[in-house]
Amino acid sequence: MTVTPEQARKLAFSATNITKRYGGTLALDHIRLDAEAGMIHALVGENGAGKSTFLGVLAGRVVPTEGEIEIFSKPHVFGSPREAHRLGIGAIYQELTIVPRLNAVANVFLGQPHAKRGLLSEKRMRAEFREVCARFGVDIAPDAVAGTLSTADQQMLEIMRGARSGAELLLFDEPTTSLAPPEREGLFQVMNQLRDQGTTMVFVSHNLEEVLDIADTITVFRDGQLAATGPRADWTKASIVRAMVGQDIVEYRRVERAKAAPGSPPLIVARGVTLPGACEDVSFELKAGEILGIGGLVGSGRSSLLRSLAGVESMSHGELIVDGRGVEWPTRPRHAMRHGIAFVPEDRKHQGLVLGMRAMDNIVMSNIGEVSRYGVISERKIVEKSTSIAREFGFSADRIGTMVRHLSGGNQQKVLLGKARFCAPRVLLVDEPTRGIDIGAKDEIMSTLRSLADAGMGIIVVSSDLEEVIQISDRILVMAHGRVVDELDQSGGPVQVTDILNSAFGVERHAS
Numbered sequence: 176m177t178v179t180p181e182q183a184r185k186l187a188f189s190a191t192n193i194t195k196r197y198g199g200t201l202a203l204d205h206i207r208l209d210a211e212a213g214m215i216h217a218l219v220g221e222n223g224a225g226k227s228t229f230l231g232v233l234a235g236r237v238v239p240t241e242g243e244i245e246i247f248s249k250p251h252v253f254g255s256p257r258e259a260h261r262l263g264i265g266a267i268y269q270e271l272t273i274v275p276r277l278n279a280v281a282n283v284f285l286g287q288p289h290a291k292r293g294l295l296s297e298k299r300m301r302a303e304f305r306e307v308c309a310r311f312g313v314d315i316a317p318d319a320v321a322g323t324l325s326t327a328d329q330q331m332l333e334i335m336r337g338a339r340s341g342a343e344l345l346l347f348d349e350p351t352t353s354l355a356p357p358e359r360e361g362l363f364q365v366m367n368q369l370r371d372q373g374t375t376m377v378f379v380s381h382n383l384e385e386v387l388d389i390a391d392t393i394t395v396f397r398d399g400q401l402a403a404t405g406p407r408a409d410w411t412k413a414s415i416v417r418a419m420v421g422q423d424i425v426e427y428r429r430v431e432r433a434k435a436a437p438g439s440p441p442l443i444v445a446r447g448v449t450l451p452g453a454c455e456d457v458s459f460e461l462k463a464g465e466i467l468g469i470g471g472l473v474g475s476g477r478s479s480l481l482r483s484l485a486g487v488e489s490m491s492h493g494e495l496i497v498d499g500r501g502v503e504w505p506t507r508p509r510h511a512m513r514h515g516i517a518f519v520p521e522d523r524k525h526q527g528l529v530l531g532m533r534a535m536d537n538i539v540m541s542n543i544g545e546v547s548r549y550g551v552i553s554e555r556k557i558v559e560k561s562t563s564i565a566r567e568f569g570f571s572a573d574r575i576g577t578m579v580r581h582l583s584g585g586n587q588q589k590v591l592l593g594k595a596r597f598c599a600p601r602v603l604l605v606d607e608p609t610r611g612i613d614i615g616a617k618d619e620i621m622s623t624l625r626s627l628a629d630a631g632m633g634i635i636v637v638s639s640d641l642e643e644v645i646q647i648s649d650r651i652l653v654m655a656h657g658r659v660v661d662e663l664d665q666s667g668g669p670v671q672v673t674d675i676l677n678s679a680f681g682v683e684r685h686a687s
């Protein structure tokens with residue numbers, strides 16, 4: 176092809192000197208970035224590097240302190256999502272914006288002008304909803320109340336809303352965090368189709384493999400600055416990491432396990448765990464020092480199982496034996512806490528954190544006694560103890576006094592882990608431990624979980640990142656349709672992702 180650079184470079188956006196200051200925090204520092212139209216641009220960087228803030232500026236959500244942006248050669252009007260929409264921008268945010276009480280169809284067509292003017296009949300919307308579902312390869316009932324769907328399904332609805340909005344510039348802020356491999360595939364297929372139709376996309380992800388897979392250009396942010404940008408061909412995983420953190424890092428490897436003493440009694444035994452419509456008659460044991468992984472596809476009942484055990488699902492029932500003694504099935508979180516069971520939920524915004532409180536207060540909240548003396552809460556102890564716990568999960572001490580609302584998504588996740596850890600549980604249930612966590616902190620979190628287990632804690636991990644489940648777990652239960660369909664032991668050698676998927680899909684494995 177011999178096109179002149181002018182012909183080739185139709186720009187979707189051109190940002191000059193974009194700076195955003197929050198009090199003393201420089202979230203974006205003179206960012207200059209051009210994005211060619213009709214391509215997928217990946218944006219990567221550590222937690223707090225400024226990725227979401229930059230997308231927020233593009234989407235008209237955040238008003239920059241300084242700088243200008245042209246969108247398809249027209250000046251951007253900052254701070255007006257409506258204006259941004261008019262310029263052809265659609266956004267899928269990091270924190271979901273699903274309306275829980277509306278059904279699936281209504282959520283996908285939410286806020287879209289032709290639906291509002293009544294030009295799109297209920298029947299047409301349903302038909303189109305089914306089409307979009309088929310395109311993504313997902314199966315969501317049109318009438319399902321959005322709030323009752325799994326986080327992954329909610330994320331899919333959000334993506335579907337963005338993808339069918341007809342936007343010319345689509346912004347995806349960590350769209351894949353809750354998705355299992357098949358749903359990711361569905362998303363990537365649709366992204367490729369959209370690109371072929373000329374749509375420009377900006378895609379934020381901490382999963383560097385998928386970034387290298389799908390992106391045409393890759394831009395790295397570091398501490399609010401643009402560290403590097405270039406076409407996909409110029410990058411390797413190692414060079415991205417170097418640009419992100421300024422040095423090479425060693426990735427977490429499976430470490431030799433301190434084996435749970437053979438014959439030692441299980442910490443907990445759960446039998447016949449049932450949550451109507453979500454999980455059915457699940458039984459398992461967990462020993463001290465053991466990490467049990469739960470593998471499966473979205474909607475397989477993984478999160479429901481964890482939530483039931485954590486006492487979050489009041490309709491669940493089952494049998495629970497703690498230290499060899501039968502106890503009442505927990506139907507309130509504090510019942511579970513009483514048995515030493517702590518829970519890190521998947522949805523940190525609604526289930527886990529008080530956004531208007533500082534990071535340190537959130538961490539110590541579950542165990543105030545630890546930071547009090549003679550019944551008086553000591554600020555010094557709060558700072559000291561929360562800082563040391565937060566560090567275990569890669570949370571920087573500088574941010575310990577920041578209000579959680581003002582932390583980036585990944586940093587909120589670290590606070591959530593610290594909070595569960597602070598009450599010194601005997602059993603830790605973690606749903607998506609590294610959701611939104613950057614590659615450096617991910618390793619720290621994995622090894623912290625490992626050392627907690629080595630010190631005698633029993634841990635159950637649910638993650639849609641099956642590689643992660645394999646890396647961290649001693650044993651893996653595979654769930655499908657609310658039931659346990661397989662148990663894979665890793666003592667004889669590592670399980671493969673395909674083993675989990677095969678069990679989940681019910682593919683017969685030939686006994687050898």
Ligand SMILES: Nc1ncnc2c1ncn2[C@@H]1O[C@H](COP(=O)(O)OP(=O)(O)OP(=O)(O)O)[C@@H](O)[C@H]1O
Pocket residue numbers: 197200201202220221222223224225226227228229269580581582583584585586611613
């Ligand atoms: N409303 C706000 N008030 C104060 N500080 C903020 C606010 N929003 C973001 N920040 C700060 O701006 C910086 C950049 O945050 P941003 O959310 O853009 O990071 P990110 O790259 O998206 O990180 P992550 O990977 O964790 O999502 C962080 O230091 C964050 O704490």
Ligand SMILES: [Mg+2]
Pocket residue numbers: 226227228269348583584585
């Ligand atoms: Mg972010």
